[in-house]
Amino acid sequence: MKYRKIPDETVRRMPMYLRALSLLEQEGQQTISSRQLADRLHLKPPQIRKDLSYFGAFGTRGIGYPVVSAAQQIRTILRLDVRQKVALIGAGRLGTAVAAYPGFSVFGFDIAAVFDKSPAKIGKKIGRLVIEDMQSVDALEARQIRLAIVAIPAEEAQACAERLVRAGVKGILNLAPCYLAVPKRVKVVSLDMAMALGVLPYYM
Template sequence: MNVSTNIKIDEDMKYHKIPDETIRRMPMYLRALSLLEQDACQTISSRQLAQQLHLNPPQIRKDLSYFGAFGKRGIGYPVQSTVQQIRKILKLDGTQSAALIGAGRLGTAIAAYPGFSVFGFEVASIFDIAPKKIGKKIGAMTVEDAADLDTLKKRKIRLAILAVPAEAAQSCAEALVQAGVKGILNLSPSCLAVPRRVKVVTIDIAMALGVLPYYM
């Protein structure tokens, strides 16, 4: 029933479907290795790294091996070049500009958050719908009118952070998709409906808190 070319390509290119869970862990590795790089650490073994991240060594080795053989047997992984490799894999080499939607308390906190730089992200512009907030300064940026979201296309910004109330999230998401955005980090407690080509990651703080009492 299936096409033989697919199989052949799979064999020839040693194609493996990379688990989503592996992708989810890659930024962990990138951050940890970046810190080690700053400390002038040359190499690190999967055992040491696993200790830091509370993971099992074989997990780390398998994750990294999906993308090639970065390590050296008897030695470990070379910190600097592995950082570069992971950056390439995650498409985080070079600066990634992101638009921030929502200039409320959460949006303001996100705009000032220093933790994005490890991954090469920068918040390039801030939007809000409230006339009171438009024109206001947040750090070095001026809040723009959310009605002008379509300018993102010209500016080639394809990444957005959505920090608006749940009621506004879906309509914002649609405007972002219209503006050519390809990835959305949704910080509102809502389930966004977007075309399949657009990737959404939702962080719901209250929901994360919601599981804690169960385990206590």
């Protein structure tokens, strides 16, 4: 396939494929067809084929995709072939839940630091991590942490995001219910539980 800009939606689905392939890796399955994968993920086969083909041909006609090497290729594409360090901002209930969340490890993420502004929490432990004060956020670059998860109240989130950007953070997962204004070079993905819940009654 000729070079084309890769659709955002395609990129968004890649971690989905990677998770499914990682699972199949563990199950010991050698290959998987776009049809089987589509059934698992509840997508249509051509979508999967097209998505994967944007990054080059890595399937075998008549057989399907080799599970292990396809997974490895997606890891490389998404830069998940190296362990990615992540800073967690906020050691409240949500932050604590995020710190213990088992889902990040499939993608090789490593929560490497936790920060909170409350003096009462600083120095306490959360799992194996010691909670640090917000000043220490400024030193993230030296610690090679360029990703952050924001798990603090909406009112504090914008100021926090700006601090993270100044500290050299390149990607932010925002769990606060608000928009974060950052320079274009920084990528923000927001998950808003209340907004997601908000549409459900409409469809009842």
